[in-house]
Amino acid sequence: MTAPDNNDHEAYHLPVLFEETLDGLNIQPDGIYVDCTFGGGGHSRGILGKLGPKGKLFVFDQDSDARRNLPDDKRITFLPHNFRHLGRFLRLHDAAAVNGILADLGVSSHQFDEAERGFSFRFEGDLDMRMDQRQTTTAFDIVNTYSEQQLHKMFEQYGEVTNSKTLARTIVQLRRAVSLKTISNFKAALNGLVKGNPNKYFSQVFQALRIEVNDELGALKEMLQQTPGLLVPGGRIAIITFHSLEDRLVKNFLKKGSFEDEEVPDPFGQRATAPLLKVITKKPVTATENELRKNPRSRSAKLRVAERL
Structure with missing residues (x-):
């Protein structure tokens, strides 16, 4: 499928925290990457731009409209499913070990602007x-x-x-x-x-x-729980949230491997399980003044990144 021109993509959905997200993923040219929320394809194009000819990108989107934004690129595979089924469909495509996972949890501008x-x-x-x-x-x-x-x-x-x-x-x-x-x-x-x-x-x-x-929060929890088992050591996960409910879940999971604000105390003073992820962003990354001027919808965006140990 031939991709629409860049102006069409920007009208569909301006990718928020674009450079910050690509930097956070620390993209390896021959790596395998996953965009859990393809949408207008803005972040995916950025990933493809840093991948070499052997690199691969799997993109998920449950919204059938998103398929129209696919670039004509053999390195990309479109999976028309909710990202809660991440592991299942990656395994079906022999991609059970990946170098990076991205999820931009915002509703696309296109979805907001389509009245029907x-x-x-x-x-x-x-x-x-x-x-x-x-x-x-x-x-x-x-x-x-x-x-x-x-x-x-x-x-x-x-x-x-x-x-x-x-x-x-x-x-x-x-x-x-x-x-x-x-x-x-x-x-x-x-x-x-x-x-x-x-x-x-x-x-x-x-x-x-x-x-x-x-069921956005249920799907987010299911997706997050699968990510440590899919990432190779040194692989990165980057999640962009837009409200406190999502951000709290992401923050707790990346830091502690659970969704609770408080850890259940261990009577022996030891962690029940060793952490699988190391948080890269001690504080969430937010939009610059320049991005806020171009895209007001980025004002509530928060990016958190972690690395598989």
């Missing part, structure tokens, strides 16, 4: 939010069928919505009388509940729904 995908409250469309169009559960299904307790927990944990309990109760009451199938209907029904800045409020509500629809 339902990711953004700025546009009209169905309340959808599925990254993988093959799955059946949409955001509308969740607001229409979840119990008040389930909705409360979702909005509180995944969106940190201030009045999540009232929001959940209102949705359950309203859905009996009005359809919440479209974004405009959903927003209009909840208008009286908005606390503070409406844009921030609906950003939090939509984030919670998107995380739930796509």
Whole structure:
């Protein structure tokens, strides 16, 4: 497949922390690399640019739209699957040992800007939010069928919505009388509940729904747990997060090999297992002023890098 021109890629998704991510991966020309979130292919093009003729790149993306961005390059293999199945599909392609793994966890600009995908409250469309169009559960299904307790927990944990309990109760009451199938209907029904800045409020509500629809945190945990067993010694993992829920999971896993903020104390004063990764970025790498001017969506991006021991 012939790749679109560079302007098309930038319109699809500007790769955040581009140089910092490539530097963090410490790319070896003959190495095998994985981009878990291909999207517009910006980071992948950077990796290919540093690989030699024997290097290989495997790219995952559950969104079928991403396939259109594939460059015409024999070194790249596209895997149309969720990255939670990372190890399974790498083994199927005889790539059970790799030199680097990258995941940019941000929703692509393309997904946000496609009204019919339902990711953004700025546009009209169905309340959808599925990254993988093959799955059946949409955001509308969740607001229409979840119990008040389930909705409360979702909005509180995944969106940190201030009045999540009232929001959940209102949705359950309203859905009996009005359809919440479209974004405009959903927003209009909840208008009286908005606390503070409406844009921030609906950003939090939509984030919670998107995380739930796509099981984003569950998929992230499954992917991270597989990475130490896939990386060769000295291989690198680079993860870009965009909100505190993701970043906490990544930070804890890279540092301790677990997802908990506190380690369970060992009565014998020893670690149950030796760490498999060494953290390279003591503090997360964030966007420069120059990048922030070019791409405001990079403001919340945090890059963390670790190396396989």
